Amino acid sequence: MTLSNKERYAIPRQDMPTQDAHERAANFEEVALGLTWEAARLEAQRCIQCKNPHCVDGCPVGVRIPDVLLALGDGDLAAAVDALTERNSLPAVCGRVCPQESQCEARCTLGAKHEPVAIGRLERFLGDHALQQHILPAAPLEHTGRRVAVVGSGPSGLTCAVDLAKLGHAVTIFESLHLPGGVLAYGIPEFRLPRSIITAEVRTAVEHLNIELRTDHVIGTTYTLVELREDYDAVFLGTGAGLPAFMDIPGTNLNGVFSANELLTRVNLMRGYAFPEYDTPVKAGERVAVIGAGNVAMDAARSALRLQRLRAAAHPQTGPGEVHVVYRRSEAEVPARREEYTHAVEEGVVFDFLTNPVAVLGDGGRVTALRCVRMELGEPDESGRRRPRAVAGSELDLVADTVIFALGTSPNPLVFTGAANLDRSRWGTVLADEATGRTHLEGVWAGGDVVTGAATVISAMGAGKAAAADMHTFLLAHAPKGPSRLEASPGTVRSADA
Amino acid sequence: MYAVRRTQALTGATGLIEVVAPHVARSARAGQFVIVIAGEHGERIPLTIADHDRDRGTITLVVQAVGKSTEEMLTLEAGDAFTSVAGPLGHPTKLARHGTVVCVAGGVGVAPIYPIARDLKAVGNHVVSVLGARRADLLFWQDRMARVCDEVVVCTDDGSAGRRGLVTDPLVERLQRMSDAGEPMPHVWAIGPTIMMRAVSRATEPFGAPTTVSLNTIMVDGTGMCGGCRVSVSDGAKFVCVDGPEFDGHDVDWDNLLGRITYYRPEEREALEAAHARHTGCVRETVALR
Numbered sequence: 013m014t015l016s017n018k019e020r021y022a023i024p025r026q027d028m029p030t031q032d033a034h035e036r037a038a039n040f041e042e043v044a045l046g047l048t049w050e051a052a053r054l055e056a057q058r059c060i061q062c063k064n065p066h067c068v069d070g071c072p073v074g075v076r077i078p079d080v081l082l083a084l085g086d087g088d089l090a091a092a093v094d095a096l097t098e099r100n101s102l103p104a105v106c107g108r109v110c111p112q113e114s115q116c117e118a119r120c121t122l123g124a125k126h127e128p129v130a131i132g133r134l135e136r137f138l139g140d141h142a143l144q145q146h147i148l149p150a151a152p153l154e155h156t157g158r159r160v161a162v163v164g165s166g167p168s169g170l171t172c173a174v175d176l177a178k179l180g181h182a183v184t185i186f187e188s189l190h191l192p193g194g195v196l197a198y199g200i201p202e203f204r205l206p207r208s209i210i211t212a213e214v215r216t217a218v219e220h221l222n223i224e225l226r227t228d229h230v231i232g233t234t235y236t237l238v239e240l241r242e243d244y245d246a247v248f249l250g251t252g253a254g255l256p257a258f259m260d261i262p263g264t265n266l267n268g269v270f271s272a273n274e275l276l277t278r279v280n281l282m283r284g285y286a287f288p289e290y291d292t293p294v295k296a297g298e299r300v301a302v303i304g305a306g307n308v309a310m311d312a313a314r315s316a317l318r319l320q321r322l323r324a325a326a327h328p329q330t331g332p333g334e335v336h337v338v339y340r341r342s343e344a345e346v347p348a349r350r351e352e353y354t355h356a357v358e359e360g361v362v363f364d365f366l367t368n369p370v371a372v373l374g375d376g377g378r379v380t381a382l383r384c385v386r387m388e389l390g391e392p393d394e395s396g397r398r399r400p401r402a403v404a405g406s407e408l409d410l411v412a413d414t415v416i417f418a419l420g421t422s423p424n425p426l427v428f429t430g431a432a433n434l435d436r437s438r439w440g441t442v443l444a445d446e447a448t449g450r451t452h453l454e455g456v457w458a459g460g461d462v463v464t465g466a467a468t469v470i471s472a473m474g475a476g477k478a479a480a481a482d483m484h485t486f487l488l489a490h491a492p493k494g495p496s497r498l499e500a501s502p503g504t505v506r507s508a509d510a
Numbered sequence: 511m512y513a514v515r516r517t518q519a520l521t522g523a524t525g526l527i528e529v530v531a532p533h534v535a536r537s538a539r540a541g542q543f544v545i546v547i548a549g550e551h552g553e554r555i556p557l558t559i560a561d562h563d564r565d566r567g568t569i570t571l572v573v574q575a576v577g578k579s580t581e582e583m584l585t586l587e588a589g590d591a592f593t594s595v596a597g598p599l600g601h602p603t604k605l606a607r608h609g610t611v612v613c614v615a616g617g618v619g620v621a622p623i624y625p626i627a628r629d630l631k632a633v634g635n636h637v638v639s640v641l642g643a644r645r646a647d648l649l650f651w652q653d654r655m656a657r658v659c660d661e662v663v664v665c666t667d668d669g670s671a672g673r674r675g676l677v678t679d680p681l682v683e684r685l686q687r688m689s690d691a692g693e694p695m696p697h698v699w700a701i702g703p704t705i706m707m708r709a710v711s712r713a714t715e716p717f718g719a720p721t722t723v724s725l726n727t728i729m730v731d732g733t734g735m736c737g738g739c740r741v742s743v744s745d746g747a748k749f750v751c752v753d754g755p756e757f758d759g760h761d762v763d764w765d766n767l768l769g770r771i772t773y774y775r776p777e778e779r780e781a782l783e784a785a786h787a788r789h790t791g792c793v794r795e796t797v798a799l800r
Contacts, residue, residue, distance in 0.1 A: 188733050190547055190554075190594035198735070226533075228596035230733055233542075234533050254735040258747065265742045265766055267773045274736035282553060282730065288784045291553035291579055292730070293777030377769030424734050426752055 015057060023058045025127040026051040033358040037314075038321035040202045040285050043355060044108070047130075052137040056084035056092075058122065058129050066119035067131060072474030073171070075099045077116055077131055084134060093142045096135065097149060101174040101217050102167070102473065104143055104209045107136025109200060110470045111349050143212045148220045153180035157492040160483065161186060161244040163231045163427060166194020167469045168460030169250030170217065171476030172483075177221035179484050184244075185218075186229040188426075191281065192218075194252055195461075196469070198281040199273070201311050203318070204352075207280075235498060236430035237456070243498045245490065246455050246483045249442060250476060253461035254424040258417050259303065263372030268297060268379035272304075272312035272418035279315045285322060296320055297413030298333040301382045303369055305339035308466075309418035310352040313337050313361045316416065335361050336410065340368040340387050340400045364410070368402065372415050381409040423462045441465055449479030457483055511591035512546075515568055520650040523575045524618055525584045526560075531595040532567030534559070540625035541603030541724065541756055544569065545732040547594035548583045555579050556729045556751075558622035558701075559598060569595075572621030578781040599732045600755045603722075605633050608697040612684065612719075613639040613659070614677050614710050616702025620651045622724060623701045628658040630699075636660050638696070640680050642706070646671035677706065678713040685717040695719040700759060704768055711759030721759035725750045727771055742766045 029045045030036070036043050047055065059081035067077045076095055083091035096103050112118075112132030120128030141147075158181045162173045165187040173183045191197050193210045218225055231237060231251070240247050256271035258264045275294065278284035284294030296316035302309050313335050320333030337356070339346065342365045346353050357363070364384075371383040386406035389398035423440045435443040435452050442451060442458040449457040459475030461467055516528040534544055543558045561570035575581040586592075603626045611630050615623040620641055631637045637659045643649045644667045656662050663680045664672025673680065681698070688695065698721040700710035707723040714721045727739040732751045739750035742763035748754065 188596060189731065190596065198731075228594050229533060230596060230599060233598050234537065234596075254733070256735070256737050258737065258740075260746075265740050265747055265763075265770070267769055271737040274730060274738045277730050277736050283551070287777065288578075288781045290551040291549070291781060293774045293781070295774075295777065377766065426733055 017060050020058050020060055021122070021126055023054055025058070025130055026055040026133070028130070028133050033355075036203065037317055037359040038325060040279075040318055042206055043203050046140060047133050047137045052134055053085060053087060055130050056081045056134055059085065060121065062121050066121065067116040067129075070115040070117075070119035071099075072115070072470045073099050073477050075116075075135075080138070081129065081131075081134065084138065089138070089141055090147070093138050093147050096138050097142065097147075099477075100135075100473070101149065101171060102139075102213050103135050104139030104213050105167075105196060105205060106470055106473070107132055107134075107139045108205050108209070109196075110135075111468060113350065115470070139213070140209075143209070143216070146216075148216065149174070149178070152178050152221050155182065156180040156487065158182065158245040158487040159184070159493070159496060160246045160248065160487070161240045162248045162250065163237070163240070164194055164250040164252060164460075164462075165192035165214070165225065166196060166250060166252050166460065166472065168252075168472035168476035168479075169194065169248065170214065171473040172248045172250060172457075172459065172480045173223050174217045174221060175477055175480035176483060177223050179480075181245075181484070181487060182222075182224075184224040184226060186231050186235070186240075187225065187227045188230040189281065190227050192225055192227065194250075195254075198277045199308065199311070201276065201280055201315050203314070204311070230426065232426040232429035232431075237427060237434065238431055239498065241453065241455055243493070243496055245487055245493050246457065248449070248476070248479055248483065249427065249451075249456065249458040249462055250460045250472070251424060251427045251462045252472075253421040253466040255422045255440075256417065257419045257421065259369060259419065261369060261371050263374055263379070264417070266372055266374040266379045267377050268413055269372055269415045269417070272302070272308045272416050273421065275312050275315060275416055276308070279319070285315075285319060294319065295414075296333070296335070298331050299412045300333070300335045300414040300416065301410055301412040302335065302337045302416045302418055304418035304420070305337055305341075305353075305363075306347045306418065306420065307349060307352055308420075309337060310348045310356050312416050312418050314356050314359060316414070317359055317361055336364050336412075337361055338364045338367050338369060338382065338384060338410070340366065341397065342366055342389060345397050366400065368400065370407070373409065379413055379415055380411070382412045382415055383407060383409050421461075421466050423465070427462075439465060447478060448482035449475055450482060455486075511593065512595045514586050514588055514590045514592070515566075516588055517586060520572065521648050523584075524648075524650065525573055527571045527573060527583065527586060528568050529571060529592055529595060530567055531569050531597075534595060534597045535562045535564050535567050535569050538562040538569060538598040539602035540605070540629045541622075542598035542600050543732070543755060544571070544595055544597035544599060545729070546571070546583075546592050546596075548579060548586065548592055550593065552582075552593060553579055554594070554730055554732065555583075556599075556726070556732055558724065558755075559625070560621040561625060572618060574618040577778045578785045581782070581785070596732065599751060601753075603629065603699075603756060605629050607634045609694060610636045610638065610688075610696040612681060612696050612698045613637060614642075614681055614698060614700040614702070615639065616642050616677055616700075616706035617644070617648060619702030619706070620649075620655065623699060624651060624654055624658070626699055626701075627655060631658050631660075638684065639663070640665070640677045641672075642666065642677035642702070643671075644668070676709070677702075678709050681710065682713050685714065685719055689717055697722070699724075704764070704771060707759060708764040708768070711762065711764070715760050722756050723759040723762065724755045725757060725762070725767070726755070727767070728773060740770070
């Protein structure tokens, strides 16, 4: 059955059901619930199969989106999954965390007069289907005899590892934490990206491509980058941007002040919300102030809100609590994805716009308030956003017992210990060729947040993919170094058993 | 998994665990630490590397039971395993020839100070150690320290071993003697409870004796990502995990640090009580079955 374009236009964009805002604010379960098979197929049929598909240009890993949608619209799930995973090895992850509204969907032809095809929701649907049906990636090509070290098991490292393993290279991933996934595991909350999804997608990728995953290996101290470079035929550096920033204002070392990274790591990686069933404690007080309004700030605010609600449910004598997001610009400049901002508002996070902290106040070593000034917007700055400036005499104190800094992150310098000759920018990011990820050190590539500073999962994956292609060419052009001289430690080499 | 090779009780609440972690043993140096996870739902615990054996691929950890996780670690036996051992982490101790050095250890602090004393001796220092504990039965590794130090002074709060008093007493006497004799001040290392490291730092300051302390703070990842380990020093906040763990004791804001390390005390108590309740519950069930 072939539909006319008119018939396709007539199909409404399929909504994805979500957990009720009030209910979900008291649990850590996933907010968005996914499309049904019927809805997914209908949604796929909205694609008009443009001859020149701009959506593909909008995808950092170049998924052949019209092919995926055509197969899905025809009801051929296997072909749809094949077309999707050919370019993207983490579709269930990307379907959940990609900012599709500013990438593929922003370029969708339908978007001009109608609503764009919900490509993200369909990607998630197919990714979940592949996991449920245990659809495996194609077997790797014949072994090339080349060995590659990938540092970091986040989005860029995983993508690079998978692509190189598919091409027949022996890949070892070094991860400093005890679980794989990088920012997917420590940074993104369960209610946006369940760990079971990360575990399953990483396991599928790693186990079926014979990738070796060494957790608990901190490159910089366990081995240095120089050692890896001498031992392996090629090295990819995908260590992300894990170093949190604090404001240079008084009081940031008071008890009750922490980084969004700390809160999120305790909640996500360590399962702190299930304390004491899990051993790692985490707490958000009754008055939480989150500073910043990016995606990480939304994740921190919504996690803090859930911790408050869980505590209120367990201890009815405590107050329900409040979470404020303190942001120096206005609503129009909020850098978080619209969807994340809207979800936070729905769940009850309070936004204090045009408000800038100047000091954290305390008593007896503990936070009692956040002193702020009111801001107003002046002329646009170099980023094109209107520059905020303080309103004279507008100081105010926000009562708070917890202050969380979510002001962005920069590359963790630990990996550069003993690798001082790797060129970096004054922001600490690695200098690498934009198209290929090559650094100036022969045999070393880099990609993802360690090069760009904190950005998106999918742009990191795109960088990992580009580097893998260039590394492949390099590897085949050079004689293999032969067996590793870095002794594998049997106790530390594990598959992705999260 | 990281197999436990050997365990040994050191005092009632302190034990030694030798664990197979060749990736750490190969590059571990004095002053560095690891992050370990003991159980499936365990937390990440920073522990100083008390010794390592590169040939056997093992590291030695000394654990004092202070909470649920450390208590559980002390129930491990040879053949059991850690879920995770990551490291080595932190900067190693800067080894230099100072002349005379004084290594002051309080309680379980003797374990982390042992490799530092050994390596300071190896580069040609005259190493004096001062080992303190509340009581004689809480002292351990005097023999090990005696093998690598030129002098060992022992003191206990109640006088049950060595001289009666705090570690700062023999330390101050020594510094005074050296000062009176016009000798250059020794470099002092101090490792132990935070309150003891503060006391040592305060005692050495009037003498101008450089003092290095090894801080033990709240920490999650141990690689610079969470910032929970922030410590205030004169030029701002430093991360103990990546900037330390050793700091100039005269530069640390001790009051801030003493406050920060208590942040999760209520939760630590709750976890310990819950664990004990579960344990007691099991015992009761066993009794009932009989």
